[in-house]
Amino acid sequence: MTPFIRIRNVTRRFGDVLAVDDLSLDIDRGELFCLLGASGCGKTTLLRMLAGFERVDSGSIEIDGIDMAAVPPAARPVNIMFQNYALFPHMSVADNIAYGLRRAGLPKPEIVARLEELLRLVRLDGMGGRKPHQLSGGQRQRVALARALARRPKLLLLDEPLAALDKKLREDTQFELVDIQERLETTFIVVTHDQEEAMTLASRIGVMDAGRLVQVDTPRTLYDRPCNSFIADFLGTVSFLEGVVASVNDGSIMVDGPVPVTAANPGGFAVGDVVRMAVRPEKIALGPEARGAINEIPVTVEDLAFTGVATNYRVIGPEGVRLKLTQPNRRGEAASLEWEQQGFVSFDPADVVLLRD
Ligand SMILES: Nc1ncnc2c1ncn2[C@@H]1O[C@H](COP(=O)(O)OP(=O)(O)OP(=O)(O)O)[C@@H](O)[C@H]1O
Ligand SMILES: [Mg+2]
Incomplete structure (x- = not known):
């Protein structure tokens, strides 16, 4: 079976910086894959290339069997929740979530139906009329997630989705995110620099260092069988x-x-x-x-x-x-x-x- 996402020898350079360096990776349909690595190792750049917002200098990206080289961002079956996502402060929760659906010109009854389904999915039923400032940090995060899922992307890219939350809320939200992903069976790629978060969320983790993938494995294998000292030291204490x-x-x-x-x-x-x-x-x-x-x-x-x-x-x-x-x-x-x-x-x-x- 061909993998859902096929990244082959992808490189992206900014001046002297090799942000992503000859990176190859396959991801299966329905996976919750985590990209883990220190600040500046190239995680966001890789996501932006998958979404089509960043040029690929060399190499290729295939999604669902189609080469993405000539496919513009809006035509890709992908959505991205940015590292510093912002809700529209003057719009209600419902309007925030339905924004993309309205722009895409979906018929009104369908927008209403999908909105209800999304509010239920992120456990914000009955809160559609509130403004973002009337929500907790965790609730705002769930609105952003619902907004990103509204157009039913086949692939959702989440860049540090929980970074704004405090530790306790973050832990609860991690489980929610896994639960939502399992129910939707959408492929998720989640970027984080928090190793515990990656272990909690992911079916597999790719650990990056200076633009390269050092090891791709299940959380347990990464922890028990690291391929080198960098990985052993990066995940947990050793x-x-x-x-x-x-x-x-x-x-x-x-x-x-x-x-x-x-x-x-x-x-x-x-x-x-x-x-x-x-x-x-x-x-x-x-x-x-x-x-x-x-x-x-x-x-x-x-x-x-x-x-x-x-x-x-x-x-x-x-x-x-x-x-x-x-x-x-x-x-x-x-x-x-x-x-x-x-x-x-x-x-x-x-x-x-x-x-x-
Ligand atoms: N538009 C750009 N112009 C120049 N350099 C860039 C640009 N975007 C990213 N870089 C550089 O490429 C490298 C990778 O950046 P990237 O944003 O992918 O890192 P990251 O892994 O997402 O880091 P963080 O965890 O801090 O978000 C960094 O050295 C960064 O400074
Ligand atoms: Mg980043």
Whole structure:
């Protein structure tokens, strides 16, 4: 089956800046795809090229089997909700949402029917008569979403749709957005620079850096199997250990370094390879006594922070090796170690991700 969106070797340059650099990506029909990356990495430029507002210097974009090179923005089956979307302040919610439908010259009864359906979809039934200033931030955001969906685009591009909302509202709205997308089965591409948001929303995430796609995968694969240190560090917290491969067996690899580490063998590594190893904080156990476990390291607690759900530790081991770990706060358990106390950490070889860079 041909993918719904097919981006092939797309490049866009502004003077010296390669905003999008030889980027290829397929997206399926009905996907909620997230583009994630730091400020300036090219996310908005890519969306604008999909919508037809930005020229493509080289490469091609196909949507629904049609090459978009000669298709003007208004003729594309695409709508875009801009990074700094603004509602028309003097118009009611209903007029804001129906604006594009009126301009397209839809018959009045159809506009009324679609408006009702959209208000219901974004849970603003009965609020059509209000002005934007009479709404909360989250409600305004939903009006903008309804307006973007009004003409039933096959593809909706959302550029930082939740950026204006505070943390709590943002979390609720994330679930709503997923719910709406699932009901409509419209393909969504959502841009965000918030990794947690991307993980919550997306079926797949594409992580961008300096105009390039570094890795495209499901949230879980990106988190558990990052392809390099940049991705491991970008998504969530991680500790890195350095070393040189000392022996390779069927199931495991021994790495020599400031602390010797045993890692599960992912294949493709040989004795003498210089490696970095990434371990997630929730995969590291901490206790006061040695238990004779694999990858057990004596440490001193440098720092700890109680966050409610968990306690975050920074510990220091032999040769100044530093590790970050998280322990869940279970009922009736005190923190297992206090500040400046000595203890032992350990982690399973299967939880060590071997990286080349
Ligand atoms: N019209 C333009 N003229 C010149 N440079 C531009 C133009 N548009 C974007 N750029 C540059 O291209 C790069 C990518 O910009 P883009 O807006 O795509 O980033 P972004 O990933 O959306 O960032 P943010 O998260 O801050 O919105 C940046 O270096 C930016 O300065
Ligand atoms: Mg942007």
